[in-house]
Amino acid sequence: MTSPSQCQHLCCQIPGVRSRSRSGCRLASELVESRPLPEPDSEELAALVGSTSQRLLYGLLYRRRSNPPTMVELRLFAAQALGEDQSQTDRRVRELRRYFDVAAERIDGEHRYILRGWAKHPAADGAPISLRRRAEVLAPQxxxxxxxxxxxHHVTLVVDHRIPQSWGGSNDVDNLQPLCEDCNAGKRDYFHSFEAHAEEIRKAISYDEPQRRIGALLAAFKGEWVRGDLIGIVASAKEYQEDWQRRLRDLRFFGWKIEHQNRYNEGARVRAYYRATVVTELPENIPTAIRAEEARRRRARSASTLED
Ligand SMILES: [Zn+2]
Ligand SMILES: [Zn+2]
Ligand SMILES: [Zn+2]
Incomplete structure (x- = not known):
């Protein structure tokens, strides 16, 4: 376990993720190996792993602990049960490893994936970034x-995680950026203001669809204003969203009411804020539901044109 004083990582300096009892990162003390693994359909698992696909994959690994599946089986499962491209499977396993110890072992000439327990060292203090990657990220100088x-300007650049590791951010190049020390400190202060919401942000980030990530974030803030750049970060958690505002507007298809406000008094830049005043349950399949709703509106429009 790493104590907060030892852990210099920006992510671990976010209150609400860090323990206040000084017994180490809260994540670290929570995810001890001896704790029994959560049942696949438990709330405990749902609170950690927001993605349904990921939980189904966990379920397979959980049930097959005495007869661990091979990568081929995992990929088949992903294709059949999750309807996913097989190339997603590696990523899914990697994401589960944030919380769980999933070992790949060669048994009888085949690699098998064994769910052994909780991750020994949780995501908050995740794998160090290699020197090569560090150099690559800092290259723009x-x-x-x-x-x-x-x-x-004689600034010192540091490698920053756009999405902190403790919120589920990875060491992938996409998630890393060069920041000067001032901006890095500013970002840290900014993240400090989410003390009360760290848990919900982590959960929001774990969802697969950008709309669901944005919705979960806005819902977590229960009608409080949320700064646009935080929404952008959460929207882009799985894959970069060029137009996250559009994904935000998609929520209105499902009856969400979202208000927008620009604030001009916060330093040099205009800052956009959003808040949800009406929140509804999102459908199982968001893209399909959006297409259906768009078609319905098109029909309604052409019907009203005919009447005129
Ligand atoms: Zn830590
Ligand atoms: Zn970080
Ligand atoms: Zn800067």
Whole structure:
């Protein structure tokens, strides 16, 4: 276990993720190996793993602990039960490893995936970034937020996780950016303001669809204003969303009421805020439901044109 004082990682300095009892990261003390694994359909698992596909995959690994599946079986399962491209399976397993110890062992000449228990070291203090990747991320030699450079402005650049590891962010290049130390500190202060919501943000990020991620975030804030850049971060958690505002507007198809406000008094930049005043349950399959609703509205429009 890592104590907060030892752990220098930005993510671990977010209150609400870090323990206040000084007994180590809350994540670290929560995810001890000796704790029994959650049942596949338990609330405990649902609270950790928001994605249904991921929970189904966990279920397979859980049931097959005495006869662990091979990668081929996992991929078949993903294709048949989850209707997913097989290439997603590696990523799914990797994501489960944030919380669970899933070992790949060669048994009788085949790699089998064994769910052994809770992750020994939780995601908050996740794998270090390799020197090569660090160099790659820092190569632009420019802060991704303010644009300052070491050469002109004598700033020191650090590698930052766009989405903190403790919120489920990875060490993938997409999730890393160069920041100057000032911007990095500013971001840390900003994240400090989410103390009360760290758990819900982690859950929101774990969903597969951008609309569901945004919806869960807004719902977690229960009608409070949420800054647009946080929504952008959460929307892009699984894959970069060029137009997260559009994904946000999609929620209105399902009866959500979302208000928007620009604030001009927070330093140099205009800041957009959003809040949900009406929240509804989202459908199982969001893209299909959106297409159906769009078609319905088109029909309604052409019907009213005929009447005129
Ligand atoms: Zn830590
Ligand atoms: Zn900067
Ligand atoms: Zn980080």
């Amino acid at each position: 420019r802060c991704a937020m303010c644009g300052k450079t070491p050469l002109e």
